[in-house]
Amino acid sequence: MSRKKPGEFQVVNHSVAREDGVAKVTGRAVYASDIRLEGMAYAKLLRSPFAHARILSIDASEALRQPGVIAVLHGNNLQGIDPYYGHAVKDHPLLAIGKVRFLGEPVAAVVAEDERSAYEALESVRVEYEELPGVLEVDAALADGAPLVHETSYAGGSFRGFDDPGSMKASNICQEVHLEWGDVAAAFAQAAQVVEGVYYFPMAYAYAMEAYVSIADYNDSGLTVYSSAQHPFIVRHDLAGVFGLFLNRVRVVVPFVGGGYGSKSYTKIEPLTAACSWKAKRPVKLQLSVAEAMLTTRNDDARVRIRTAVDREGRLVAREATIHLNTGAYAENSPLVARKAANRIVGPYRIPNVKVDCCAIYTNTVPASSFRGFGATQVTFPGESQMDELAEKLSCHPVEFRRKNLAARGESIHPGLRPLDADLAGDIAMVVQALETDKPLSKGHGRAVACSASDAGSDPVTSTIVHVYADGSVSVMTGSTELGQGSHTVLRQIAAEEMGVELQKVRVIGPDTAVTPFERSTGASRTTTLMGRAVLEACQEAIVQLRDMAAEILKTAPENLILERSGVAFQDRRLSWQDVLRTFFGLSDCSIIGRAYLRKVGDLALLPVFWEIGCTGVEIAVDAETGRICLERLVTVGDVGLAIHPAMVEGQDLGAATMGLGIGLYEELLYEGQQLLNGNLLDYRVPRFSDLAPKIDLLLVQNQDGRGPYGAKGGGEGSLNPIPACLANALYQATGVRLRRLPLTPERVWRALREQRNKGDNVGH
Amino acid sequence: MMLLRRFEIHQPTSVAEAVQMLAHFGEDASFYAGGTELLLAMKHDVLRYKHLIDVKVVSGLDSIELRDGILRIGATATHRSVERSPLIRSHLPVFVDMEQRVANVRVRNTGTLGGNLCFADPHSDPATLLLALGASVVAEGPRGRREIPMEDFITDAYETSLGTDEVLTGIQVPAATPQQRAAYVKFQVHERPMLGLALVLETSDNGESFRDARVAVGCVSPRALRSAEAESLLTGSRSAVEGNLLRAADALADSAELMDDPEGSAEYKRNLIQTFLRRAFQKAVGQP
Numbered sequence A: 001m002s003r004k005k006p007g008e009f010q011v012v013n014h015s016v017a018r019e020d021g022v023a024k025v026t027g028r029a030v031y032a033s034d035i036r037l038e039g040m041a042y043a044k045l046l047r048s049p050f051a052h053a054r055i056l057s058i059d060a061s062e063a064l065r066q067p068g069v070i071a072v073l074h075g076n077n078l079q080g081i082d083p084y085y086g087h088a089v090k091d092h093p094l095l096a097i098g099k100v101r102f103l104g105e106p107v108a109a110v111v112a113e114d115e116r117s118a119y120e121a122l123e124s125v126r127v128e129y130e131e132l133p134g135v136l137e138v139d140a141a142l143a144d145g146a147p148l149v150h151e152t153s154y155a156g157g158s159f160r161g162f163d164d165p166g167s168m169k170a171s172n173i174c175q176e177v178h179l180e181w182g183d184v185a186a187a188f189a190q191a192a193q194v195v196e197g198v199y200y201f202p203m204a205y206a207y208a209m210e211a212y213v214s215i216a217d218y219n220d221s222g223l224t225v226y227s228s229a230q231h232p233f234i235v236r237h238d239l240a241g242v243f244g245l246f247l248n249r250v251r252v253v254v255p256f257v258g259g260g261y262g263s264k265s266y267t268k269i270e271p272l273t274a275a276c277s278w279k280a281k282r283p284v285k286l287q288l289s290v291a292e293a294m295l296t297t298r299n300d301d302a303r304v305r306i307r308t309a310v311d312r313e314g315r316l317v318a319r320e321a322t323i324h325l326n327t328g329a330y331a332e333n334s335p336l337v338a339r340k341a342a343n344r345i346v347g348p349y350r351i352p353n354v355k356v357d358c359c360a361i362y363t364n365t366v367p368a369s370s371f372r373g374f375g376a377t378q379v380t381f382p383g384e385s386q387m388d389e390l391a392e393k394l395s396c397h398p399v400e401f402r403r404k405n406l407a408a409r410g411e412s413i414h415p416g417l418r419p420l421d422a423d424l425a426g427d428i429a430m431v432v433q434a435l436e437t438d439k440p441l442s443k444g445h446g447r448a449v450a451c452s453a454s455d456a457g458s459d460p461v462t463s464t465i466v467h468v469y470a471d472g473s474v475s476v477m478t479g480s481t482e483l484g485q486g487s488h489t490v491l492r493q494i495a496a497e498e499m500g501v502e503l504q505k506v507r508v509i510g511p512d513t514a515v516t517p518f519e520r521s522t523g524a525s526r527t528t529t530l531m532g533r534a535v536l537e538a539c540q541e542a543i544v545q546l547r548d549m550a551a552e553i554l555k556t557a558p559e560n561l562i563l564e565r566s567g568v569a570f571q572d573r574r575l576s577w578q579d580v581l582r583t584f585f586g587l588s589d590c591s592i593i594g595r596a597y598l599r600k601v602g603d604l605a606l607l608p609v610f611w612e613i614g615c616t617g618v619e620i621a622v623d624a625e626t627g628r629i630c631l632e633r634l635v636t637v638g639d640v641g642l643a644i645h646p647a648m649v650e651g652q653d654l655g656a657a658t659m660g661l662g663i664g665l666y667e668e669l670l671y672e673g674q675q676l677l678n679g680n681l682l683d684y685r686v687p688r689f690s691d692l693a694p695k696i697d698l699l700l701v702q703n704q705d706g707r708g709p710y711g712a713k714g715g716g717e718g719s720l721n722p723i724p725a726c727l728a729n730a731l732y733q734a735t736g737v738r739l740r741r742l743p744l745t746p747e748r749v750w751r752a753l754r755e756q757r758n759k760g761d762n763v764g765h
Numbered sequence B: 001m002m003l004l005r006r007f008e009i010h011q012p013t014s015v016a017e018a019v020q021m022l023a024h025f026g027e028d029a030s031f032y033a034g035g036t037e038l039l040l041a042m043k044h045d046v047l048r049y050k051h052l053i054d055v056k057v058v059s060g061l062d063s064i065e066l067r068d069g070i071l072r073i074g075a076t077a078t079h080r081s082v083e084r085s086p087l088i089r090s091h092l093p094v095f096v097d098m099e100q101r102v103a104n105v106r107v108r109n110t111g112t113l114g115g116n117l118c119f120a121d122p123h124s125d126p127a128t129l130l131l132a133l134g135a136s137v138v139a140e141g142p143r144g145r146r147e148i149p150m151e152d153f154i155t156d157a158y159e160t161s162l163g164t165d166e167v168l169t170g171i172q173v174p175a176a177t178p179q180q181r182a183a184y185v186k187f188q189v190h191e192r193p194m195l196g197l198a199l200v201l202e203t204s205d206n207g208e209s210f211r212d213a214r215v216a217v218g219c220v221s222p223r224a225l226r227s228a229e230a231e232s233l234l235t236g237s238r239s240a241v242e243g244n245l246l247r248a249a250d251a252l253a254d255s256a257e258l259m260d261d262p263e264g265s266a267e268y269k270r271n272l273i274q275t276f277l278r279r280a281f282q283k284a285v286g287q288p
Ligand SMILES: Cc1cc2nc3c(=O)[nH]c(=O)nc-3n(C[C@H](O)[C@H](O)[C@H](O)COP(=O)(O)OP(=O)(O)OC[C@H]3O[C@@H](n4cnc5c(N)ncnc54)[C@H](O)[C@@H]3O)c2cc1C
Pocket: A682, B030, B031, B032, B033, B034, B035, B036, B037, B038, B039, B040, B055, B075, B076, B079, B101, B102, B103, B104, B107, B110, B111, B112, B113, B114, B115, B116, B117, B118, B119, B123, B124, B125, B126, B166, B167, B168, B169, B191, B192, B193
């Protein structure tokens, strides 16, 4: 069967109304914090005032006497459960046990009849600490004789590959990843030009409007948790481990999620909330504030020492990098971030000799984990900065230089991984055209183009069920989380397209691990590609059943039937799916089930599932007097194979680029000693509408070259990755100043400009 | 964290009753206007009160009037109502220009001018401009009503000379004369400005020369302040003043005793003062 092309689709490839749009704008959409269970109590957390301290004693007796207080949990009264969790390394106790490892770590939870009573009782929990020397930065953590964040090693979590913590007992190294091909030393020795530098990517917080919330109900039939979690099935696995329950006794339900950007991935407050319910014997709600969310997770800030070499013809010959990730107090997802950072530092280029050493390092700071684009954001900044630095050395236009080195479609950029499945040269050409790079620049303005390729999609295990009803309606059961990215709408479109029904007749039932089939996760830009494909295949499987039923009704062989948009034709007879079900079962309200699962076989055997492309361009204006950078122009490319919903792809690209703008110009979590200085939204500066460029082009590339439905592949993270490098490169073009540390704050830019002026003066004298 | 402890709200019907309530509850109580600062501080647990006395409900305390060449703005007038007041727009346009850029529209809709001044955050835009405009505030307490010049009102970061038993009832600003050339400029990247700078010049010859100058700088020191040295450098012929701008900026920066802090280094702040004094001058007198 030949594949439909843009223009031939009925529902897909159109920007239809969002499935959740009306509910969200009218405030009727249900988020986890809207859920009220009968008899629900509330938990509040007491947090550590120290970055590193031994807990000498905890006395909760007075707190227990406070009005409304039901239970107090702390590290000394968790007997009966396994309080450690972690999908990579099981190093994270749900409340500090024995010692605290970062300022803000939960030490005790008070459960009370209402939130305020729980909160007011917190100050009556008495905790005695003995402060320990801590390690707040990577260098301190790696120093000889450094205090250890963790003294013991831990078991691995549900993810394989991280269960050998190796030297952990003797050092603060959480995870090492090494990557090598070719002969780097020889290549550098023979290179025509080499650039080398150290780049610093800041500690940032993935701000989402909804902070973490979960509601747990532990009772005789098992554990039910409603949560803002991005990966309900991984949360289920972790919870099953903590409480020693079978998977079918743990039910994780995720209603709408108010944004994640990586911060909601993996297990966060669910084990603690569940432990509160287990202890209090009541359903318990735990809702964090944004300030508390900022003490819960962040990205891994990174220091990257990197050098890149070219030959005389301007071909990349080698890249060597040492990446140090500041992983904070617990591993969370940083082992995977380390692996991705190592993979992604190569970029979409053909580089014959590569050596990368990446190390995730424990420190006494807020634990780091996933952050939109993870790994790629940290390393695309240095990688793409160096592309411009090299281009200058070669007196070559940076775009030309990239073009010369971009891998073509089908070419391998990374031995052992899937060859590149995108046409980056085409993407870059579109950006260049939209950015009008041939037009002269105003004074103080700079332009830049940068790109990235991320091994995306994660482990391609997913499944779905589609119910086809005798009244013509269809339901999709999905374990993919609707985070605002629009996945429910996309899945609905695919089912409507395949079953030949109007969009309104399709309902999407979101994640409930007791009801919806297994989906590994909602991350790595995978949902449209993998869940979308599973929905398509489940519809097709239902259609096969319906065709067989129709054949029986029409007393002919199934092969004789002609498949139509929403039914079959045979000679002069036509049966809709509705007719088929009604006639076959003799009932008007019955239904059948179409199923599909995907796993790592066939065209999904080779990882990644797809390469997620980032290709962006910016024009900036620099105020030399204040050092302030303003974005004048933004161009993104959504190279998504096929845009199931074009407007949402554009929205994702704009959102991702705007996050890149935030980290590029403003966002950085600042520590003074052990204290986080700007852990709230008044002091932590996220981008605003007024920061958006006056001129924005959000371009789409639909080459149908993905392994998702109709050739689709994922998006949503790619346009973040190259933006910080675009900004730094454009700053260089505008002013001649090269900054290797983000964010490019006004003062940093001003200082660099002043230094440059001073140097110029000295030369003059 | 980010949760309010229990408290009671009291709604006085007059200024006198508000003052009585405060006397009655003492240290357990605070006035409460828009709550944009107060409730945030209470949510962060840096302030704790059992009683809040809601001055917003006192009728008439949000009026805006012009009498005897003085604009009289009630303490509970919101930023938004000031920004949209035709009276202020025609009699003190620089104040409207400043108010339009305070915070965001939600904060301006709720936050009051009185609350802004009484909270005495060093990053206040109005406090800086009012200082340069020669404004004063009006307080009422058990001992009656008194006027306090802006110079003496804010005494330090988050400190005012308001008595613990007094309420702020209004702000008085001289309306602009045709001889006035005024501008307020600021540099703002974060939620609060990093620098606010107000320049008020008097000219009797349509900008050829300036017979009087008042300049105030905010955000870079515990409270907004003026510099006599800077002001004298900004007086004289236009070309002389233009030539003095850098020195005047340095004088302002010196009097501010700039410090390195997470917002910026002292030298960067000095640079901002230099840059923005020039921009303020250009804005006030119009570019040639
Ligand atoms: C997000 C955000 C951004 C902001 N950005 C800016 C900015 O760019 N520029 C700027 O200048 N300001 C800014 N602000 C400050 C803002 O202007 C003030 O929050 C607001 O004006 C305070 O007024 P309020 O009525 O809410 O005061 P409240 O919070 O109600 O009160 C503040 C204090 O004043 C006292 N008080 C209030 N009224 C009286 C009275 N009549 N008599 C005696 N005491 C009184 C209260 O007891 C309390 O201590 C910002 C605030 C926020 C939250």
